[in-house]
Amino acid sequence: METSRPLDALNRARDKKVIVELKNQKQFIGKLKAFDIHINVVLEDAEERVDGEMKRKLGVVFLRGDTITIISPE
Amino acid sequence: METSRPLDALNRARDKKVIVELKNQKQFIGKLKAFDIHINVVLEDAEERVDGEMKRKLGVVFLRGDTITIISPE
Amino acid sequence: METSRPLDALNRARDKKVIVELKNQKQFIGKLKAFDIHINVVLEDAEERVDGEMKRKLGVVFLRGDTITIISPE
Amino acid sequence: METSRPLDALNRARDKKVIVELKNQKQFIGKLKAFDIHINVVLEDAEERVDGEMKRKLGVVFLRGDTITIISPE
Amino acid sequence: METSRPLDALNRARDKKVIVELKNQKQFIGKLKAFDIHINVVLEDAEERVDGEMKRKLGVVFLRGDTITIISPE
Amino acid sequence: METSRPLDALNRARDKKVIVELKNQKQFIGKLKAFDIHINVVLEDAEERVDGEMKRKLGVVFLRGDTITIISPE
Amino acid sequence: METSRPLDALNRARDKKVIVELKNQKQFIGKLKAFDIHINVVLEDAEERVDGEMKRKLGVVFLRGDTITIISPE
Numbered sequence: 001m002e003t004s005r006p007l008d009a010l011n012r013a014r015d016k017k018v019i020v021e022l023k024n025q026k027q028f029i030g031k032l033k034a035f036d037i038h039i040n041v042v043l044e045d046a047e048e049r050v051d052g053e054m055k056r057k058l059g060v061v062f063l064r065g066d067t068i069t070i071i072s073p074e
Numbered sequence: 075m076e077t078s079r080p081l082d083a084l085n086r087a088r089d090k091k092v093i094v095e096l097k098n099q100k101q102f103i104g105k106l107k108a109f110d111i112h113i114n115v116v117l118e119d120a121e122e123r124v125d126g127e128m129k130r131k132l133g134v135v136f137l138r139g140d141t142i143t144i145i146s147p148e
Numbered sequence: 149m150e151t152s153r154p155l156d157a158l159n160r161a162r163d164k165k166v167i168v169e170l171k172n173q174k175q176f177i178g179k180l181k182a183f184d185i186h187i188n189v190v191l192e193d194a195e196e197r198v199d200g201e202m203k204r205k206l207g208v209v210f211l212r213g214d215t216i217t218i219i220s221p222e
Numbered sequence: 223m224e225t226s227r228p229l230d231a232l233n234r235a236r237d238k239k240v241i242v243e244l245k246n247q248k249q250f251i252g253k254l255k256a257f258d259i260h261i262n263v264v265l266e267d268a269e270e271r272v273d274g275e276m277k278r279k280l281g282v283v284f285l286r287g288d289t290i291t292i293i294s295p296e
Numbered sequence: 297m298e299t300s301r302p303l304d305a306l307n308r309a310r311d312k313k314v315i316v317e318l319k320n321q322k323q324f325i326g327k328l329k330a331f332d333i334h335i336n337v338v339l340e341d342a343e344e345r346v347d348g349e350m351k352r353k354l355g356v357v358f359l360r361g362d363t364i365t366i367i368s369p370e
Numbered sequence: 371m372e373t374s375r376p377l378d379a380l381n382r383a384r385d386k387k388v389i390v391e392l393k394n395q396k397q398f399i400g401k402l403k404a405f406d407i408h409i410n411v412v413l414e415d416a417e418e419r420v421d422g423e424m425k426r427k428l429g430v431v432f433l434r435g436d437t438i439t440i441i442s443p444e
Numbered sequence: 445m446e447t448s449r450p451l452d453a454l455n456r457a458r459d460k461k462v463i464v465e466l467k468n469q470k471q472f473i474g475k476l477k478a479f480d481i482h483i484n485v486v487l488e489d490a491e492e493r494v495d496g497e498m499k500r501k502l503g504v505v506f507l508r509g510d511t512i513t514i515i516s517p518e
Contacts, residue, residue, distance in 0.1 A: 006410040009403070009432050022143060023394065023437065024097065033083070039410070039434050040080040040113070046146075061146040062083050064113050064139070065434070067097065069392060072416075072431040096217060098171065107157070114154040114187070120220075135220040136157050138187050138213070141171065170291060172245065181231070188228040188261070194294075209294040210231050212261050212287070215245065244365060246319065255305070262302040262335070268368075283368040284305050286335050286361070289319065318513060320467065329453070336450040336483070342516075357516040358453050360483050360509070363467065376484040379477070379506050393468065393511065409484070409508050435508070439466060442490075442505040 010035050010071065017074045018043070022067045029074060030061065039065035084109050084145065091148045092117070096141045103148060104135065113139035158183050158219065165222045166191070170215045177222060178209065187213035232257050232293065239296045240265070244289045251296060252283065261287035306331050306367065313370045314339070318363045325370060326357065335361035380405050380441065387444045388413070392437045399444060400431065409435035454479050454515065461518045462487070466511045473518060474505065483509035 010032070018032045020041060027050070030043030046058040084106070092106045094115060104120030120135040121128050158180070166180045168189060175198070178191030194209040195202050232254070240254045242263060249272070252265030268283040269276050306328070314328045316337060323346070326339030342357040343350050380402070388402045390411060397420070400413030416428040454476070462476045464485060471494070474487030490505040491498050 004404060006404045006406050006412045006432055009412040009430060013430075024099075024143065025394075026143070028144075034078060034080045036080050042080045042083040058144075058146045060083060060087075061144050062080055063144050064142050066140065066436065067143040068434050069394065069396070069437040070398075070428075070431050070433050072428045098173075098217065100217070102218075108152060108154045110154050116154045116157040132218075132220045134157060134161075135218050136154055137218050138216050140214065141217040172247075172291065174291070176292075182226060182228045184228050190228045190231040206292075206294045208231060208235075209292050210228055211292050212290050214288065215291040246321075246365065248365070250366075256300060256302045258302050264302045264305040280366075280368045282305060282309075283366050284302055285366050286364050288362065289365040320469075320513065322513070324514075330448060330450045332450050338450045338453040354514075354516045356453055356457075357514050358450055359514050360512050362510065363513040374478060376478045376480050376486045376506055379486040379504055383504075395468075436510065438508050439468065439470070439511040440472075440502075440505050440507050442502045 007035070007037070010039075013071070013073045019070075019072050019074050020063055020068055021070050022063070023069055024067070028058070028061060028063065030058075032071075033060075036065070039068055039071075041065070041068065041071065081109070081111070084113075087145070087147045093144075093146050093148050094137055094142060095144050096137070097143055098141070102132070102135060102137065104132075106145075107134075110139070113142055113145075115139070115142065115145065155183075155185070158187075161219070161221045167218075167220050167222050168211055168216060169218050170211070171217055172215070176206070176209060176211065178206075180219075181208075184213070187216055187219075189213070189216065189219065229257070229259070232261075235293070235295045241292075241294050241296050242285055242290060243292045244285070245291055246289070250280070250283060250285060252280075254293075255282075258287070261290055261293075263287070263290065263293065303331070303333070306335075309367070309369045315366075315368050315370050316359055316364060317366050318359070319365055320363070324354070324357060324359065326354075328367075329356075332361070335364055335367075337361070337364065337367065377405070377407070380409075383441070383443045389440075389442050389444050390433055390438060391440050392433070393439055394437070398428070398431060398433065400428075402441075403430075406435070409438055409441075411435070411438065411441065451479070451481070454483075457515070457517045463514075463516050463518050464507055464512060465514045466507070467513055468511070472502070472505060472507065474502075476515075477504075480509070483512055483515075485509070485512065485515065 030046030034042040041063045046061040104117030108116040115137045120132040178194030182190040194206040252268030256264040268280040326342030330338040342354040400416030404412040416431040474490030478486040485507045490502040
């Protein structure tokens, strides 16, 4: 892997399934469709999970960057 | 869905019913009428819900961006 | 309602009675006299309410934007 | 009252007795001597109050803007 | 007292003994040697106090502005 | 060691194993692949640890800068 | 001591042993190798202490500025 800037890693994850975790401990899984320099993120086919269990289906969800702690391809 | 930037997803949700969740765990549902780059949001025909139950009707409500965690078309 | 930007909604609420809620759960009701892009707000004939009951009268009150969660015409 | 911008309301309160409340729930009362666009504030003849009771006299006190929730002429 | 801007009040307190309180409730007393527009502060001959009692001597201490709530000449 | 700027230290840690700790007390260990001036960080071969025990393997993980407290080469 | 700006005090502490305290109450001691205007800091020969006791050795550690409350030469 050749990563020079952190956003390059997000770019490589585009259209792939990622897990996004928030400061309030919530966890969202979905296909990464968009992000910007504030790390605002849009997931498609998203669901919220609690302890590995699906809590609710959300379809498209916009996550505000400053609430996000980590993003990782599943 | 073709999304290049996160705000494009919000733009597609304009005039549609969305759910907005805040850092303080509150949940607002209403028609998305406006948003800006700070993710300040205006909902119309809005209501606050607690555990899926309507808590109060608000009509028009302005939500300050930095208090928002997620926005999702219902 | 034609809203293109969130601050337009605040502008339409000018001189009307609004409810303002803060991150610390406090609630202020009063006539919206002024606001700016930081969402700093000034209310006139304001009062603080707790559980729908008037707690104290404040007259003019300046509310710092970054403490505000929602603003809604009553 | 003609208020166009929130800072105008603070300007009218200059040299008057105001109450300032902080995010940590502390309450300061004193004569408003200075403020800036960050809402940094200086009070003179200031005291800290707890539940309406004077807790300590502070004379001049500088309050950092981002800790302030509301400012109201007493 | 003629104060036009909040930082003028800090300037007048330079080389005087001030009390600085932080968001985490800690209290530092010392001679105000330097400050900047972020309200980063340097105290000399500083000590941390708890409930009016000296907890530890610190000599020179740099306090990061965004952690400060109030500054007051003792 | 000759360090003039903090980011130089991160640069020297590039491609080395580092420990990253977050404000929410979580701990991530992995190879430092990228960082930027916001201290957004990308780790490779990453894992989350709790009390020194591996909690989960993450592969590539993007950590948002404003959630990070410390970064240290292991 | 002649201090005009807060960062001058940090500059004088360069290559000296300092104590750095974080918002999460953690305490790091080490040689100050670098800092910037965000108060991002790099310590060398660093250790984390709890109640004056060494908890762990860290070698080089990067501390993100916005998590820091105070920095003081030991």
